Amino acid sequence: MDFLDNYTRELFEILFKGEKREVPRTVREEIVEQYTIASSKELTAPIVCLFKRLLDFAKKDNISPISFGLDKEKLIDLANKHAQIDEHHVTVGGRVLRALDIVNKANSRINPYMEKKDLVAPSGIELWERILENKERIKRALNITEDEYNTYRGQIKNVIQDVDTLARTLKLPQKAFEDIKRVTKKYRMRLTPYYASLIMPDRLDDPVLIQCVPTGEMVDNVGIEIPPVAADHSPARLIDQFYPRVLTIKSTNMCAMYCTHCLRIAHIGKKDRIYKKEAYEEAIDYIRKNEYIRDVLITGGDAFILPNKLIKWILEELDKIDHVTMKRLGTRIPVTTPQRIDNELLDILDESNDKKPVRVVTQINTPQEITPVSKKAFKNISKRVMAVLNQAVLLKGVNDSKEKMWKLCEVIQEAYVRPYYIFNCSYRNPQFAHLRVPIEVGQEIVESMYGNISGDAIPRYIATAGGKIPLHRTNVVGKQDNNIILKKPWSNEEVKYPDADPEQYNNARFSFFKYKE
Ligand SMILES: *Cc1c(COP(=O)(O)O)cnc(C)c1O
Ligand code: SF4
Numbered sequence: 001m002d003f004l005d006n007y008t009r010e011l012f013e014i015l016f017k018g019e020k021r022e023v024p025r026t027v028r029e030e031i032v033e034q035y036t037i038a039s040s041k042e043l044t045a046p047i048v049c050l051f052k053r054l055l056d057f058a059k060k061d062n063i064s065p066i067s068f069g070l071d072k073e074k075l076i077d078l079a080n081k082h083a084q085i086d087e088h089h090v091t092v093g094g095r096v097l098r099a100l101d102i103v104n105k106a107n108s109r110i111n112p113y114m115e116k117k118d119l120v121a122p123s124g125i126e127l128w129e130r131i132l133e134n135k136e137r138i139k140r141a142l143n144i145t146e147d148e149y150n151t152y153r154g155q156i157k158n159v160i161q162d163v164d165t166l167a168r169t170l171k172l173p174q175k176a177f178e179d180i181k182r183v184t185k186k187y188r189m190r191l192t193p194y195y196a197s198l199i200m201p202d203r204l205d206d207p208v209l210i211q212c213v214p215t216g217e218m219v220d221n222v223g224i225e226i227p228p229v230a231a232d233h234s235p236a237r238l239i240d241q242f243y244p245r246v247l248t249i250k251s252t253n254m255c256a257m258y259c260t261h262c263l264r265i266a267h268i269g270k271k272d273r274i275y276k277k278e279a280y281e282e283a284i285d286y287i288r289k290n291e292y293i294r295d296v297l298i299t300g301g302d303a304f305i306l307p308n309k310l311i312k313w314i315l316e317e318l319d320k321i322d323h324v325t326m327k328r329l330g331t332r333i334p335v336t337t338p339q340r341i342d343n344e345l346l347d348i349l350d351e352s353n354d355k356k357p358v359r360v361v362t363q364i365n366t367p368q369e370i371t372p373v374s375k376k377a378f379k380n381i382s383k384r385v386m387a388v389l390n391q392a393v394l395l396k397g398v399n400d401s402k403e404k405m406w407k408l409c410e411v412i413q414e415a416y417v418r419p420y421y422i423f424n425c426s427y428r429n430p431q432f433a434h435l436r437v438p439i440e441v442g443q444e445i446v447e448s449m450y451g452n453i454s455g456d457a458i459p460r461y462i463a464t465a466g467g468k469i470p471l472h473r474t475n476v477v478g479k480q481d482n483n484i485i486l487k488k489p490w491s492n493e494e495v496k497y498p499d500a501d502p503e504q505y506n507n508a509r510f511s512f513f514k515y516k517e
Pocket of ligand 2: 254261263264301302332363
């Protein structure tokens with residue numbers, strides 16, 4: 001009787017509440033056969049299987065195990081055997097009455113996701129065949145050879161920047177093209193042929209299309225543009241700084257693809273500018289003279305637009321500064337133009353990472369942006385740096401549902417990228433007000449991830465408003481004496497959580513300090 005815990009006692013109570021009944025011979029023989037296997041093998045599964053069946057009979061038809069010639073003695077022996085075999089002495093009652101139910105309940109939480117995820121948010125890997133068809137169509141339309149297509153130079157040389165070229169590669173309603181023509185007089189459009197191949201041509205709600213092809217709202221939305229933060233947060237040339245220990249060098253205003261939701265739209269994509277060496281020198285000089293600076297983000301635009309030689313030089317200059325101990329590079333190029341990730345660049349990252357950690361921060365907003373090609377680029381980068389992190393932007397129609405955002409987080413994690421932030425789409429620019437999502441929706445999406453997907457695939461939800469401000473809803477819902485009441489985001493179950501004893505906490509004479517004279 002040594003292993004009969006409360007769960008197993010409860011199980012026996014239910015089993016033997018039933019009556020002895022006549023059962024069909026075949027069923028009886030089946031159960032006896034199961035019992036023989038369960039008692040002869042040193043395995044737990046046959047025991048669990050037998051008890052589950054007996055439980056079903058007891059619950060559904062009020063049939064006791066006696067009906068199969070199995071008395072209490074026999075089953076107690078079997079229950080004891082289960083707990084003895086199990087490495088952690090888990091009882092058959094705990095497993096059958098509790099654990100399996102808990103797993104089933106958990107499964108039911110994510111059933112809708114499992115059913116819908118590949119339909120509503122297919123990855124570029126799942127769509128690869130169709131992307132390859134798109135690629136062939138675009139190559140023909142723009143007269144690009146396979147060799148040229150596969151190089152970065154070929155991608156940049158053949159960027160799609162005007163509505164007529166776009167019309168040759170993509171079917172859209174005539175009205176849409178007129179709209180794009182109107183908008184592109186003011187705002188730039190630029191798609192690499194590769195990025196354009198990710199657009200599914202038969203869908204007007206395509207999550208890649210929304211991000212790269214500007215629509216009429218960009219000029220029609222009313223509202224006042226609030227000047228970019230740089231105006232009042234740039235203490236030195238190229239530098240943006242909100243924080244004492246982290247700052248950014250805006251190393252270029254160019255990107256391989258211009259996003260319709262770019263929060264730097266005031267600077268980015270207007271006119272390509274090559275910055276002077278003196279500008280970088282002044283920025284690094286500012287960092288050198290400011291000993292508080294620990295972490296430097298080389299951003300843009302897109303940091304990987306810079307030539308390898310310049311990236312190498314900037315990293316080397318930063319590595320020479322003792323108080324700079326961390327570096328980050330911000331880039332969407334592995335998503336928009338993965339052909340850029342050459343061995344020379346990987347070696348540069350590796351060499352600098354060897355001295356002090358390098359992280360690459362990227363922006364992936366839909367799993368459709370993860371293809372076998374971008375995944376390989378991320379894999380290669382991740383082998384050479386400390387981490388590859390994703391900063392997604394929450395965008396209407398792109399990733400504003402649980403299914404889409406969970407899938408994004410899972411797919412990028414499988415592509416060697418860790419979800420880091422979800423940015424709320426900026427309030428500063430009326431140009432993309434039509435892509436904004438209410439904070440409540442964002443909170444619901446992020447909070448719903450806890451308990452349902454891997455913890456390290458869950459990003460933090462952030463508003464940028466003079467620094468990055470977390471938007472998560474708090475899970476502390478009450479206080480009772482010295483307990484706080486926590487709510488589990490995945491089940492809304494409230495749990496009492498004893499807080500640290502305040503008196504003990506305030507006692508400075510603890511641990512070794514208590515010996516202090
Ligand atoms: C995003 C950003 C940072 C970095 O913020 P983290 O929370 O450390 O990722 C630093 N400076 C500026 C100006 C930024 O925009
Ligand atoms: S990659 Fe970044 S900087 Fe470039 S257009 Fe997109 S959001 Fe703007």
